Every structure is written in structure tokens, then in C-alpha cells.
Amino acid sequence: MPLILLLVLLVLFSPLAIDIYLPAIPQMAEQLGAEVTLMQGTITWFLFSMGLGQLLVGPLADRYGRKPIALSGVLLYGLSALAAGFAASLGELMLARVLQGFGACATSVAAFSVVRDSYGPKKSGQMISYLNGAICFIPAPGPPARRLARRPRLVG
Numbered sequence: 345m346p347l348i349l350l351l352v353l354l355v356l357f358s359p360l361a362i363d364i365y366l367p368a369i370p371q372m373a374e375q376l377g378a379e380v381t382l383m384q385g386t387i388t389w390f391l392f393s394m395g396l397g398q399l400l401v402g403p404l405a406d407r408y409g410r411k412p413i414a415l416s417g418v419l420l421y422g423l424s425a426l427a428a429g430f431a432a433s434l435g436e437l438m439l440a441r442v443l444q445g446f447g448a449c450a451t452s453v454a455a456f457s458v459v460r461d462s463y464g465p466k467k468s469g470q471m472i473s474y475l476n477g478a479i480c481f482i483p484a485p486g487p488p489a490r491r492l493a494r495r496p497r498l499v500g
């Protein structure tokens with residue numbers, strides 16, 4: 345797999361954690377017995393932890409390397425997504441989303457650091473634009489995919 349594809353996969357954790365999650369907020373609020381406005385706070389706290397995490401994860405990536413930070417981020421993201429899926433209260437969901445934000449932060453920081461390390465100052469600008477393009481593009485297929493998933497099946 346070319347390096348740029350791996351890096352694209354690493355930066356997609358953050359938009360996926362918002363764009364897949366967002367349409368489910370009303371139903372999740374109902375299931376957890378919480379107000380929708382409070383449930384929307386889970387996105388705020390996800391983004392807050394993602395932003396704050398950059399202050400912590402950047403120096404860790406410099407000290408311990410990009411790969412351990414990226415792998416730790418993927419692991420933390422996956423475990424916290426699992427915890428969010430099993431959350432029985434808004435508080436549990438909030439905690440899971442904060443941890444998920446830190447995980448998404450770690451994958452993004454590692455990806456952008458690898459770009460600078462691997463491509464040098466001249467080509468890294470182009471590679472970063474590819475990563476940012478992927479971040480902006482990934483939400484686009486969401487609504488049509490949801491519509492297709494809801495469409496009644498013609499067979500079976």
C-alpha cells in the first residue's frame with residue numbers, strides 16, 4: 345500500500361467520528377433518556393479533546409515515534425468507539441467520545457508528522473493538500489449511502 349493511502353486512512357478517523365455519528369444523535373438521545381442538546385455536547389467534547397490532544401500527542405510523537413502514536417491512536421479510537429456503543433448513560437457516552445477524540449487526534453498528528461518526515465519541505469505541501477482533500481471529501485458519500493441503505497430491497 346502506498347504511504348499516502350495509509351496516511352489518508354489515518355486522517356479519516358476524525359471526520360468519520362462526526363459524520364457517521366451525527367444523524368444518530370436524536371435516536372441515541374431517546375435511547376439514553378437524554379435531551380438532544382446534551383447529546384450534541386458529545387460532538388463538542390470530541391472536538392475539544394481532539395484539539396487539546398494535539399498539545400500532548402505532538403511531543404509524544406516526536407519522542408516515541410510516529411508509528412507507536414498512530415497505533416495507540418487506532419487502538420484508543422477503536423476501544424472508545426466500542427465503549428460508546430455499549431454506553432448505558434450520557435456520562436459514559438461523553439467519556440467514550442472524549443477518549444475517541446484523543447485517539448483520532450493521535451492518528452491525525454502521526455499522519456501529518458509522517459508527511460513532513462517522508463516528503464520533505466517541497467513535496468509535503470502537496471501531500472498535506474491530499475490529506476485535507478480526503479478529510480473534506482469523506483462526508484460527501486454519507487447522505488446517498490444512507491438513502492441507499494434505507495431503500496426497500498426489490499429482492500428477498
